[in-house]
Amino acid sequence: MPDYPQTLVPENHIEPVPRRIRATLGGKVVLDTTGAIYVWEWSPYPQYYIPLVDIDSSVLVDEAHESKLRRGTARRYGLEVDGIVRPGVVHVYTEDSLEGLAHMVRINWSAVDSWFEEDEEVFVHPRSPYARVDALRSTRTVRVELDGVVLAESSSPIMVFETGLPTRYYFNRTEVNFEHLEPTDTVTSCPYKGMTSEYWSIVVGDKTHTDLAWCYDFPTRQLLPIAGLVAFYNEKVDVFIDGVEQARPVTHFFKPEK
Structure with a gap:
């Protein structure tokens, strides 16, 4: 991917x-x-x-x-x-x-x-000189839920702003509810962030949502602040920032649901 x-x-x-x-x-x-x-x-x-x-x-x-x-x-x-x-x-x-x-x-x-x-x-393709990726510390409270279950919450997330993509929110592992995360063998690469080290599916009740969370243990030098942190595809989960629910973005990663 x-x-x-x-x-x-x-x-x-x-x-x-x-x-x-x-x-x-x-x-x-x-x-x-x-x-x-x-x-x-x-x-x-x-x-x-x-x-x-x-x-x-x-x-x-x-x-x-x-x-x-x-x-x-x-x-x-x-x-x-x-x-x-x-x-x-x-x-x-x-x-x-x-x-x-x-x-x-x-x-x-x-x-x-x-x-x-x-x-x-x-990795993947040459880096565009017109694309930019920034990993910034924040004190805004970010909460991730799926089907009403809290998956992660932090008042000190790292926010990754990448040209042309929705903001991604990275959480310390102590802020993630791993009870609902199931490891998979998936590996993806990004020319700007490097190669993922872990992927997880999300299990809520009897439903498994495949490969919705990931981690870069050894990201590129520019993205070192996200090393070891966990992020979620906000296209498929519910994100709340300072208590306000955010609209789910639409990207090329997922086909539109019929």
């Missing part, structure tokens, strides 16, 4: 990436560049395009195939590292492509094991 903000940037907008970008496959660095560009293939977030000269040529497998894609003609390659083969995951753009894309390379995000901005790993 990818987690992403809905920041709208025009499709095909291009701008330089001011950071060193690397990717690894099978323990080998397959690209290392300070010349990457962002390309917004759709509005919420960009993709990296990498100069061909900054990709290790020894890992590229020419598949001798060219395609007319939305942004121009691209020659298709695979990746191969020590017996690990990823066919058809690399496209090298040619001269008839959008301005700025000639000799730039798009690699499928999941084709490699890991991506790095400078020395920090990036």
Whole structure:
């Protein structure tokens, strides 16, 4: 379940990436560049395009195939590292492509094991330079309920404000009623917060509400205030702030109920 903000940037907008970008496959660095560009293939977030000269040529497998894609003609390659083969995951753009894309390379995000901005790993997709995530302390009282059962209450929550998403409320574990939380094996990743360490379903009476609470034990540096805290999808629970019930937001995480 990818987690992403809905920041709208025009499709095909291009701008330089001011950071060193690397990717690894099978323990080998397959690209290392300070010349990457962002390309917004759709509005919420960009993709990296990498100069061909900054990709290790020894890992590229020419598949001798060219395609007319939305942004121009691209020659298709695979990746191969020590017996690990990823066919058809690399496209090298040619001269008839959008301005700025000639000799730039798009690699499928999941084709490699890991991506790095400078020395920090990036998950799911590149971070948009126009998205922001802030974790702020608050003394407002926040209470979470479901079907009349109090799941968490705090007068010192951490509030996470993420561009394009509803505010999330993070609670100390001592403020959470774990009697109604059941651990699951779910793991999700976010380019701005990192990888979750725990997920819980909520059990109220004889009904189980799947994967409505989560925790980041080791969030990204910018979100360290939420380390070890528990949050809930406010799309599916009732949130009260200083006693006032909040409207449930509508997001891409859940399909509308019929």
